[in-house]
Amino acid sequence: MYEASNISFRVRDRVILDDINLTIQPGQFTAVVGPNGAGKSTLLKSLAYENTDFSGGIKINGTSIRSYSPKSLSLVRAVLPQSTTVPFAFSAVQIVQLGRYAHRSTDSANRAIVAEVMELTQTTSFKNQEYSTLSGGEKQRVQMARVLAQVWEETVYPRYILLDEPTSNMDIAQQQQMFALAKTICERNIGVMAIVHDLNQAVQFADQLYFLRDGKITAAGEARRVFTKSNIEETFCCRVNVYHDPCNNCPYIIPERADAVPSFNNNFLNIKTSSL
Amino acid sequence: MNISLTMRDTRQGVIITALTVLLVVTALVSLTTGAVSIPVSDVFVILLRKTGLITNVSVDSTHELILTTIRLPRIFMTLPVGAALGVSGAALQGLFRNPLVEPGLIGVSGGSAAGVVLMIVFGGALFGSTDTLFYHALIPVVAFAGGALATFIVLGLGKQSGKTNIAVLVLTGVAVNALAGSIIGLSVFYADENQLRTFTFWTLGDLGGATAGKLIVAAPLLIGSVAVLLFQSRALNAIALGEAEAYHMGVNVERTKHIIVFFSALAVGVSVSLAGIIGFIGLVIPHLVRVLFHSDHRLVLPASVLGGAWLLLVADIIARTLVAPAELPIGVMTSLIGAPFFIALLMKAKLNNQI
Numbered sequence: 001m002y003e004a005s006n007i008s009f010r011v012r013d014r015v016i017l018d019d020i021n022l023t024i025q026p027g028q029f030t031a032v033v034g035p036n037g038a039g040k041s042t043l044l045k046s047l048a049y050e051n052t053d054f055s056g057g058i059k060i061n062g063t064s065i066r067s068y069s070p071k072s073l074s075l076v077r078a079v080l081p082q083s084t085t086v087p088f089a090f091s092a093v094q095i096v097q098l099g100r101y102a103h104r105s106t107d108s109a110n111r112a113i114v115a116e117v118m119e120l121t122q123t124t125s126f127k128n129q130e131y132s133t134l135s136g137g138e139k140q141r142v143q144m145a146r147v148l149a150q151v152w153e154e155t156v157y158p159r160y161i162l163l164d165e166p167t168s169n170m171d172i173a174q175q176q177q178m179f180a181l182a183k184t185i186c187e188r189n190i191g192v193m194a195i196v197h198d199l200n201q202a203v204q205f206a207d208q209l210y211f212l213r214d215g216k217i218t219a220a221g222e223a224r225r226v227f228t229k230s231n232i233e234e235t236f237c238c239r240v241n242v243y244h245d246p247c248n249n250c251p252y253i254i255p256e257r258a259d260a261v262p263s264f265n266n267n268f269l270n271i272k273t274s275s276l
Numbered sequence: 277m278n279i280s281l282t283m284r285d286t287r288q289g290v291i292i293t294a295l296t297v298l299l300v301v302t303a304l305v306s307l308t309t310g311a312v313s314i315p316v317s318d319v320f321v322i323l324l325r326k327t328g329l330i331t332n333v334s335v336d337s338t339h340e341l342i343l344t345t346i347r348l349p350r351i352f353m354t355l356p357v358g359a360a361l362g363v364s365g366a367a368l369q370g371l372f373r374n375p376l377v378e379p380g381l382i383g384v385s386g387g388s389a390a391g392v393v394l395m396i397v398f399g400g401a402l403f404g405s406t407d408t409l410f411y412h413a414l415i416p417v418v419a420f421a422g423g424a425l426a427t428f429i430v431l432g433l434g435k436q437s438g439k440t441n442i443a444v445l446v447l448t449g450v451a452v453n454a455l456a457g458s459i460i461g462l463s464v465f466y467a468d469e470n471q472l473r474t475f476t477f478w479t480l481g482d483l484g485g486a487t488a489g490k491l492i493v494a495a496p497l498l499i500g501s502v503a504v505l506l507f508q509s510r511a512l513n514a515i516a517l518g519e520a521e522a523y524h525m526g527v528n529v530e531r532t533k534h535i536i537v538f539f540s541a542l543a544v545g546v547s548v549s550l551a552g553i554i555g556f557i558g559l560v561i562p563h564l565v566r567v568l569f570h571s572d573h574r575l576v577l578p579a580s581v582l583g584g585a586w587l588l589l590v591a592d593i594i595a596r597t598l599v600a601p602a603e604l605p606i607g608v609m610t611s612l613i614g615a616p617f618f619i620a621l622l623m624k625a626k627l628n629n630q631i
Contacts, residue, residue, distance in 0.1 A: 085518070
C-alpha cells in the first residue's frame with residue numbers, strides 16, 4: 001500500500017497542499033481529478049518523492065519513503081511525467097531500455113521485458129525512430145513503456161506507478177487504450193495512480209477517485225459513489241448534470257453551457273465556497 | 277552489462293577500436309614530424325631501447341635526444357590533456373542536457389585560469405621558489421579550486437525551480453568568465469616582465485612546457501578524473517530524460533551531479549595548469565561523436581576520450597609544422613578549428629528551435 005498521511009506543502013506563505021490523506025492500493029486504479037492549479041502535479045511530485053519538502057508522511061509497503069534510497073525507491077515506484085524532452089538523439093527503444101537502469105537483470109531478460117512493454121504500448125513499430133521526431137502521443141506511449149519496464153517483473157512486494165495526465169497529447173482512441181492498459185497493469189500487483197483530466201474517463205476506469213481543489217481533498221472514495229453532481233460542482237465550480245450510461249453501466253457528466261460573462265461563474269464560486 | 281542491445285555493443289567495440297588505432301597512428305606521425313623529421317624506424321628503435329627490449333641497435337643521437345627530451349614528454353602531456361578536455365565536455369553536456377555546453381563557456385577554464393595566474397604572479401613571493409615539487413603540486417590544486425568554484429556558481433545560479441535554465445546558465449557563465457578575466461587582468465597588472473611572458477604564452481595554450489616534474493603530479497590526476505567520468509555514462513543516459521526522470525529511475529542525481537562537476541573541474545583545471553587554455557575540444561569532439569555515431573553516453577564518453585586526445589594531437593602537429601621551426605600557440609589552433617564549428621552548431625540549433 002502507498003499511504004500518504006497529512007501531506008502539507010507550502011511555498012513561502014502560499015499553501016499548495018493542505019493536509020492530504022491518500023491511499024493507493026495495489027491492484028487498483030486511483031484517479032485524482034481537480035481544476036487547474038489545485039495542486040495535483042505537486043501532489044504527484046510529493047508522492048514520487050521528487051518534492052521532498054512537504055510535511056507529513058508517506059509509507060510504501062509499510063516503510064517510510066524517507067528511508068528509501070533513490071535506487072530502492074525506483075524498484076517499487078515509477079513515474080510518468082506530463083512530458084519529457086530529450087536533448088540528444090535517442091531512439092524510442094533506447095528510452096524504454098532506460099527504465100531498466102536500476103535492475104541487475106541479464107541482457108536477455110531486459111530485452112524480453114523491453115520488447116513486451118513496447119508491444120503493449122504499441123510502440124514497437126517505431127522503436128528505432130528518433131524520440132524527438134515522434135508525435136506527442138507516440139512520445140507519451142514510449143515514456144509509458146519506459147515506466148512499465150521499470151516495474152514490470154513480478155515481485156513479492158507490490159509496485160506502484162504514478163501517471164501525470166498520461167493522455168494529454170492523445171486522440172480519443174489512444175486515450176481509451178492508455179487507460180485500459182493502465183487498468184490491466186493493476187492485475188500485476190501494481191497500484192496505479194493517475195491525474196486524469198477528463199472526468200468521464202476518470203469514472204469509467206478508476207476504482208478510487210479523489211477530488212482535489214485548492215490543495216485540499218474535497219471528496220474521496222469509491223469512484224462511482226463519489227462521482228456526484230455536488231462533488232463535481234464544488235470541486236470544479238462548474239454546473240454539470242450527471243447521467244447514467246447504460247452501455248458502459250457507468251455514470252457520465254455533461255457540463256451546463258456557461259455564460260460568456262464571467263461574473264456568473266464568480267458568483268457561483270463564491271456561493272459554493274461559502275457554503276463549504 | 278545492462279540495458280543494451282547486442283548490436284550496439286559490437287558497433288561500440290568496433291568504433292572504439294578504430295579510434296584507438298587512429299590515435300596510435302597519429303601519435304607515431306606526431307613523433308616523427310617537426311622541425312627535424314625522424315624516421316618511423318628510428319622512433320620504434322628508440323622506444324624499444326627506452327623500454328630495454330633491445331640494446332644493440334644504434335640510432336642518430338640527435339634524433340634520440342629530440343625524441344626523449346622534447347617529443348615524448350610533449351605527447352605524454354598532449355594525450356591526457358586532450359582526453360580530459362574531450363571527456364569533460366561530453367560529461368558536462370550530458371549533465372546540463374545541452375550540446376552547446378563547453379568547459380570554457382560555463383566558466384571552468386576561466387576559473388582555473390584565474391587560479392593559476394594568481395599562482396604565477398604571487399606564488400613565488402608566497403612560497404619562495406617556483407621550482408619545488410610542492411609548487412608544481414599546488415598549481416593543479418589551485419586550478420582545480422578555481423574551476424570547481426566557477427562551475428558550482430554557474431550550476432547553482434543557472435537553476436530555476438529545479439531545472440537548468442540555459443539562458444541564465446550561459447549569462448552566469450559570461451559573468452563568471454568576466455570576473456575571472458578581471459582577476460587575471462589585475463594579476464597581469466602586478467606581474468613583472470618575465471611572468472608576463474610566461475603568462476601570455478600560457479593563455480594561448482602551450483604544450484611545449486612538459487617536464488617530468490609537472491607530469492608526475494598532473495598525469496595521474498588527469499587519468500584518474502577521466503576514469504571516474506567514464507563510469508558516469510549510464511547515469512548520464514538517464515539524466516538525458518531530465519533530472520526528475522533520472523531520479524524516478526533510480527539515479528542518485530545529486531551525487532552524480534557532484535561527481536561530474538568535481539571531476540570535470542579537476543580534469544579541466546589540471547589541463548589548464550599544464551597547458552593553458554585550450555578551447556573548443558570539449559565542445560567539438562562529443563558533438564562529432566554524436567553526429568558520426570550515436571548519442572548513447574556509453575559510446576560518447578569513451579569516444580570523446582580518444583577523440584579529444586586525437587584532435588589535440590592533430591592540432592599540435594599542425595601548430596608545430598605550419599610555421600616551422602616556429603610554433604603557433606595550440607589554443608589558437610583549436611579555436612581556429614572550433615569557432616566556426618561552434619557557429620555552425622548554433623545555427624543548426626537555431627533552425628531546430630533548440631535554443
